[in-house]
Amino acid sequence: MTPPKATMWTSFFGSIRRNRGKDDILNFISTVPLFDSLSKRELDTIHSIAHHRIYREDEFIFRKGQPGAAMFLIKSGSVNIVDQDQDNLTNILTTLQSNTFFGELALLDDSPRSASAIAAKTTETFAFFRTDLDRLLNSFPQIGLKVYRALAMIIGDRLKETNEQLLNK
């Protein structure tokens, strides 16, 4: 049976239950490639802008076409990245497991999401918003520099992979 539908009140009361140990979260964040070059002190600062969310199975995390505002780290569970056509038929592009991230292009601008993200099962995530990271860049430029450098390298690697796939076709 699926958990009861999340409302403002269940989210509010649930927030008390969801209060996890900080060290546990910091350990998790430090394993994500985007933040693995940060020191413990810098991770602590990053933790202050992370938003903890839990999604039920089949719940949309974001939909294709919506303005992108946040990147999500998967702590546990899995997420399907899907493409929906005009008849609402879904085509699963990829399934992401824990310790990976998605929606990272939203950290660059608010252009519409190119695909939808749906929780394949109950999934625990941490969201990072572009505006929070921008503010962080102003206050702690060295953290911003490391994060955006890592992001650029990840996007570069993905571009290389795509190019190779195209060449191999």
Add this chain to the structure above:
Amino acid sequence: MSNYLTSEENLLRLRRARIIYTITAGIAVVTGVFLLWALRGLIVPTVIGMLMAYICLPLIGYLKNKGFSQFWAVVFLFGIFCLVLFSTIKLAGDLVPDQKTELELQARFRYKLDAKFKEIMGLGRNDREGNLFYTLFGRELEPLRTQIDEALRISENNNRLFTRFHENPEEMGSNPVEERYWNYHQANRERDREQEKSTRTPLRSEDNADDIKLSYSDENSDSSLLLSIFNAVSLWLITPLVFLILLVDNGKLKRELVHSMPNRYFEMTLTTLDNINEALGRYLRGTFIECFLVGASFTICLFLIGLETQWATAIGIIAGLANAIPFLGPAIGLLVGVLYAIMAEKVSPLLPFIDGNDLLPAVLVVVAIIQLIDNAVFQPYVLGNAVELHPLIVVFGVMGGAVIFGFAGMLLAIPAIMIGKVVIATIFRQFQAYAII
């Protein structure tokens, strides 16, 4: 646990949950409205503390960028805030006249107003007909002048008090009344007697409520005045507290709000809050800087044309604050400046071409120049194309604010309307972007 319940039991459970949530929300709303009404005296000081914190928040980021820790950045800003707040209170305290000075100011202003009116209208002793200006506007302006003159008239009670201040200053425990102010008072009294003969208007009766309130010997009224000052000051103690709490908060309040949102609205809520933050920040910081620049320009220019530093600063602060009110703000600055120019005497201007005995034209030129600079330089560069309001909304807003919260309400009405406008517009834009409506 719900896994062991049948679907019917689950439905009942959901219904019970809905009832409990509705009752909780209802109690919260009723309590909130009651508290808002009961603590309405705290609204203005709280809002001012919030606005100041909001304006200063980017400075925390700037100071952190310069190597300050969050703690020292907050301590630094809070120190500056307290310094500015207490300097303003001290300046205001210095400018609040005691009873003797108040009577002197009353006599001086009444005398000067009458003399200036006669001078402008050409109503000297040898020219009772008046000049062309008087012929054109005299009938319209005369009732207004009479009303102001009547309001400034020193009553019989206060006349006796003023006489005691003049004749027995030691007994009254104050400095003697300056001779020229006493002469102004005598001239005013002479004019009253002449007027009484011609129109038979009686002097103010002794049981006038204002006089009883002003009476020197009335200890109760003094203590209640002190009590009301204490009450007002203690209410305003919340302003630095709110300022400090919001600076220390470091975004926790926003995170809690976002955390309480259902997943569906989570991303949209944070985007909406950020958009509101950006638009409001631009408007509020722009308005604050513009008001500061206008206030500083007033202070410097008035000082240059010969006003004493404390009066130039006080008028600068009033004109700067009033500048937050579109249309009416410049008029308030002009009014305060003109009122002082009428009273001013024996000023020593720093600029050689200013006539120290007649400040009125100089003040009018100063106000005109500052308005020109404000419209041509400050507003375009500082405010840019920040949100605009229809003049009718401005007038109603300012009047409504004044009716509800007095002068502070007048000042805060337009920022409050702007906040409402930006919040509603942003929420609807985001609702559409996220396909909610």
